[in-house]
Amino acid sequence: MSPFLVVARPHRLIAAALVFCLAAAPGLLRAQTAAATAASASTPPRAIRRDVPITNTIRRAYAAGTRDSTGRPGRSYWQLRTDYAIDVSLDPATSRLTGKARITVHNSSPDQLRDIGLRLDPNHFLGNAPHAAPWVPAEVTDGMVISRMTIDGKPVNLASNAVPAGDGGSGARAIVAAQQNAANAPSGEAVLRNGRSTSASVRLGTPIAAGANAVLEIEWSHKLPGGPGTGHRMVQRWADTLYQPTQWYPRVAVYDDLRGWDNELYVGPSEFYNNFGTFDVNIDVPAGWIVSGTGVLKNPDQVLTAAARERLAKVSQSDAVTTIVGPDEIGPGQATATGNANGRLVWRFHADTVNDFAWATAKKYVWNATRATIPGKGAIPVHMLFLPGRANLFAKAGEISRHALEFYSKLWFPYQFPQLTLQDGPSSGMEYPMVINSNSGAADHETGHQWWPMVVSNNETWYGWMDEGFNQYMNILSDADAASKAPVFDGLGQNYGRTSGAEAEPPMMWNANYAGPGFYGFTTYQKTPLMLSALGGIVGDSAVQRAHREWAQAWMFKHPSPWDYMFFMNKALGRDLSWFWNSWLFTTESVDGRLASVKTQGIRTTVTVAQDGNMPSPIVLDVKFAAKGPAIRLMRNAVMLDSLTARVTWPVDVWFNGSRTFTADLVFGGRKIEQITLDPARRSPDRNPADNVWPAAAPPGSSPTK
Structure with missing residues (x-):
């Protein structure tokens, strides 16, 4: 489902949803930073939880063998x-x-x-x-x-x-x-x-x-x-x-x-x-009314005109858009077959292994169709049914849907169904198996739902982030691919710091039916891309997508839980990320990192990094050197990004002793350091990014020192 009735492209959705995160006045941010600095001196050590909370439900499933601690379906699933x-x-x-x-x-x-x-x-x-x-x-x-x-x-x-x-x-x-x-x-x-x-x-x-x-x-x-x-x-x-x-x-x-x-x-x-199951659905409507729906139409000879059947047979031959029923073909004998003695027609649809059935019908639908070519499967039809006066809303719908079907098939696994239909109507952003109630605006997002929850079928009522949130994340990838650009996840994780701490915000593991006031859309849709941005900052974006692909393939046509996802990702990524899942999914904490001090003595620069929030995060510093000076000698935990910039990292483990500050020693052989930036990719939730750079920028409106 799209979070808005009138849907923009996915990257605009995320931007729009984060407007409230970015609205804090600079003065307020400075006050918050000062308060955090003062509080850190008297705050007790952090109690960092490094495991995933296990509820009674998942504990019983493990005991029964229906689910496995590796995140895969259990032997008795x-x-x-x-x-x-x-x-x-x-x-x-x-x-x-x-x-x-x-x-x-x-x-x-x-x-x-x-x-x-x-x-x-x-x-x-x-x-x-x-x-x-x-x-x-x-x-x-x-x-x-x-x-x-x-x-x-x-x-x-x-x-x-x-x-x-x-x-x-x-x-x-x-x-x-x-x-x-x-x-x-x-x-x-x-x-x-x-x-x-x-x-x-x-x-x-x-x-x-x-x-x-x-x-x-x-x-x-x-x-x-x-x-x-x-x-x-x-x-x-x-x-x-x-x-x-x-x-x-x-x-x-x-x-x-x-x-x-x-x-x-x-x-x-x-x-x-x-x-999941099989659907055989017979829909009785007035003759002349066109019906679309989940599944494959089983009686085209009885409900379609000969002309429509002939046009429909050509859809899979090219990417061109074919008109099956035009705006001037209205009523029995033109839009459809003539009907029975009562002036009605029965449309028969069949669908295998789907988890719902949706349909639409109208007295004056225009019916266009094109194709998408699915890797390993070949061409499938993409149908578009809309009112004549709304043709402009569907002008690019076929192209967008084709790209989404083909792109997501390569990204996760091939599209599993024999067709896709876009249906015009009052709901312009909703998804069902093989059906999306959408025009061009939400076509990419709603097509993405054919992967989750239509194949990987989670409990959306409890954990909407596992379908809407995953969809928002992959929409960023699709959007970038369609524009022939690289996807950008930098900055998304950081932005959560402006939201964290709001009393009305529920954790992502909270039942979505009872989300806090105004937070349903954020928790269900927008927070997941921020979380996966932060994860990509730790293990790499391509690794996140590879592990997610393996998880999706393991749970096709099944019902995964959040624990199945967390533990599968841990296994696939080869590291225990329980501290990460606990912070992002079970709390509303943030990192709130800052450079507390920078001191240089001889060839050693000592950087004190503080994390004022209760979410831990690895330490990543970009160190920019002067153009001239002694040779740069690389530290073991550093890589050179270019001839004058080194990236230095320390694992999240440095925080597990409960400390809120860490002393990072930079020894690069005596070359002068001109700038240090904490969390340069901006992947960790941070309330005030301005204190992540040394030397600090001059306050707005101040005069340069003479």
């Missing part, structure tokens, strides 16, 4: 699979979806399942559902109304989903009564619980044994909301001529080895955690 067969019909007159789903639940766990968790996200639009600011639903609806449910052919008690008469399903007393009815249902009867919530469950009369399957059948309907909502997914239609359904069908929740059933509420900004 398992995950549920859910296969969907769905028939859904859209009625534009009422903006209502009516559907029935047959969901096969494959219990691959070692546990006997006494419940089935359900995600009923349309209940977000009930008047009493909790929402996270500033996500505002477009309208209040009656939520997901379930009319029939069976488990292995036996009926499920639906008391908790009953819609109270006259109040659209939002009457508190009626809902409490429905819940009580469900609670009092006879033992042995399957019962839907919390049916008016986004997180519901079915109490099973007969548990699903380990290794067994069960078939859940559900019939439902709900209205697609339209109107002046704010936030992604809060508006799902424009009037009654374009629909962009998202989270539109009853989904079986994830049951995993960490927490069992995922029962987090859907409150708006934080996103999803879904099972």
Whole structure:
């Protein structure tokens, strides 16, 4: 998902998100530095934690062998699979979806399942559902109304989903009564619980044994909301001529080895955690309406015109953009086939091993297509569907999406799906398997989500930084490649120092549903590139990307946790970085380094480096010499960057004794040192970079000394 409704290119996103970090007045920074200097004299030694906190959930997974301390899936790793067969019909007159789903639940766990968790996200639009600011639903609806449910052919008690008469399903007393009815249902009867919530469950009369399957059948309907909502997914239609359904069908929740059933509420900004499975979806719409969606269209002969099918067959032959249905081809017999006796068409889609299904339909979509050439796979189609008056927003969408698909395929692993579709509509920055609700603006970012969470499928609600943050990082690489430039990560890590310490900021390991006021976007999206910038400053950017690639390939179509990522990266990079992960992910600390003093005696220059924050960091000094003088004799921990500049490093270990200052002796054979710069690549979080250079720059407005 893009963090903004109107999306700029990724490097602008990061710049925009950091504006608040850079707004501190110079006077305030000088005051903070003075306070830090005074405090350091009386502050006790740093208590630097050098391990990764292990929670009960990950500890149990290690004991069960489902995950491994190397960061790889354990010998006993398992995950549920859910296969969907769905028939859904859209009625534009009422903006209502009516559907029935047959969901096969494959219990691959070692546990006997006494419940089935359900995600009923349309209940977000009930008047009493909790929402996270500033996500505002477009309208209040009656939520997901379930009319029939069976488990292995036996009926499920639906008391908790009953819609109270006259109040659209939002009457508190009626809902409490429905819940009580469900609670009092006879033992042995399957019962839907919390049916008016986004997180519901079915109490099973007969548990699903380990290794067994069960078939859940559900019939439902709900209205697609339209109107002046704010936030992604809060508006799902424009009037009654374009629909962009998202989270539109009853989904079986994830049951995993960490927490069992995922029962987090859907409150708006934080996103999803879904099972993988097969989808066969039949979408019934008026003839003349074009439908796009996840998966491959299985009945083009029945829904497309002969002309459209002929044009579609040529898409893979070149990078040119081909018009499949033009702006003047409108209605049955022109945009689509003529339809059945009721004036409708059923579009049939099939998708293998995906974790969601999204679609869109409009009365007057223009349909363009181009191709991307995936390494090791060949050409795949890239579809673009948009309203005629919005063609300018899609002018470069094919080119951007092609580059993203090809670039990320080389960077991580080949794109795993048979096509990609860009869908126009009210949500202009959202992602699903094989589908991005996006125009040119967010095309690169949303395409990146086809790697995570669509293949490497983390829990986005808890740890959004593992998909949104990773995506923001790799968007920098893609942006630079598209411009034929080298990516720039210098400065990103340093910028976190201006944010660190804000009371409202949660750690990255905090559940994203409960992020501090105004910090959801920063913690979920922008902080990860800063963290990986800092890591690149320690091990090298190419090493970070190589290790990340290996991690991604190890967890394809699985559910990695943050611990799997941290420990895998440690192993792949060949060093224990637990101190780094602890500081960046579990705290909101910073380094706050500075050059406390520089003294020269003979051929020795003694530099006192201070770190006033609680996050440790390696010491990196750039030493610039005078143009003339004795020969420069290189220290063992130094390299020459050019004929007059040496880079000297000390490992982070020098701080592990708890000290806040370190004495760095520079002995280069007597050549005069003209300048010393701490953290020259600006990778470590620092509140005031001005005190990282010796000699210090003169204060603004001061007169030169005579």
